[in-house]
Amino acid sequence: MSEKSEKTAEQRRLGVLKTYKLYVGGKFPRSESGRVYEVQDGKGNWLANAPLSSRKDARDAVVAARKAFGGWSGATAYNRGQVLYRVAEMLEGRRDQFVREVADAEGLSKSKAAAQVDAAIDRWVWYAGWTDKIAQVVGGANPVAGPFFNLSTPEPTGVVAVLAPQESSLLGLVSVIAPVVATGNTAVVVASEKAPLPALSLGEVLATSDVPGGVVNVLSGKTAEIAAPLAAHQDVNALDLTGADADLARDLEVAAADNLKRVLRPQPVDFTADPGTSRLTAFLETKTVWHPMGV
Template sequence: MKQPARLSVFKTYKLFVGGKFPRSESGRVYEVTDTRGNWLANAPLGSRKDARDAVVAARKAFGGWSGATAYNRGQVLYRVAELLQGRREQFAAEVADAEGLGRARAQAAVDAAIDRWVWYAGWSDKVAQVAGSANPVAGPFFNLSVPEPAGVVAVLAPQDSSLLGLVSVLAPVIVTGNTAVVVAAERCPLPALSLAEVLATSDVPGGVVNVLSGRTAELAAPLAAHADVQAIDLTGADAETAVGLERAAAGTLKRVRRPGPEDWTADPGTGRLLAFTETKTVWHPMGT
């Protein structure tokens, strides 16, 4: 007997806020296409309300995440890399569609993203040795300077690298104890939304990473002006939008990382690890 034809089960992409997958508060979606203009999916078109909800979730998660040991954060990030490896083929297909790459180059980009995530995971309990110090002072005191997370960081994902670039800007933010609100690349958000599914099934606590999709300028504006966001990475903003966002961020004294040319395949160094940390100096009396 001839088997009836199956109907395709299309994937419904959603936002990722507070460890859950809500639809956009506005109910809006927008079409995502590949580099040839072929329809891929409808992605949620996030609103200003969604951005504010994501900040609330990130702020709520900050205490627990920043208070975890650096070793524990490293283990949690390594678990994410394990799950990424298990979904390598799915991400390769999404990256190929997003960036117009052949299969081999897309797989190489995914492998590089997984390796980059592992690399940052390994820095979790080492960054304090690089950025901290024991300061010489006159008197019977220990004087120690140590890096601490800035708080909630808004991250505008790069528009030209849907997974490797995304990992390169997100991993250093959270490995140092910050929580993040990520605005996915406007044209190619699907790898970021799939990464959210990986984060949800990993050990990353809900709210540590929140992923929004939609119009970058629309979502970035409330994040730049939000008093409960301590820093913003403008990597994914165009030059004109970045100027306005930097002005808005100045109103609440945010730390700002400006956009600039990036080679996502190059050695990342420690610049992004230290971009959103503060230095705390502690005086402690010596024992007699």
């Protein structure tokens, strides 16, 4: 085929546009309401239609997260680390796709977007490595005055609703999801309202890795609209309000008090800096056991 014929064939070919869907319970449903909203890049160019999640979608995601919690929290820390490392492998394999999506989402050059994606993959590996180490950092034997062993061990809090950062569409997203699931919790994630596409694509990565369905559930849409039922839900144990503005965070914290949810308040974060262990310990509970000596 001549060069002219090849160009003609390319001109005739219709592009295959991607249909983005929610990721709930290991499946890819459309929004229960059937609604979508337009996602645009920084220049106002149309990128895709993203699902506009409803309250019903939020409730379904909580049900899926609760169902998955027993198996995920009961897995060995070493096993969780291996599963999460597999996610990093899958991210690496789809690196070019995420570079394009991050560049569009954040208005970055290809080289800067590539740096963000590489940092996100490295961040995921970093948290995967902490799964079987965090217990040694925050747990241990306690000295007591009596013939007892006194041991403190960390346990996951439960179902955590995570409001992803609005500006950092992948690196920030990974930085808030990975520590939650690395410590045995399950997550309902509300993606960035204006840049949800990398989060929805992350759902595809999770589905093709070894992460059990329901461990991470990804919703897109209006942050305030989705977050309100999650904050009030009696089966949600904790909230990460990173992606909420001050007014929304205040309202959600009031709703969260009804069943004494743990709340991680929003604060300025440099996601390119060393994350430390603060997010790993944010959604851990400490269990202390007394045991008689010699028994």
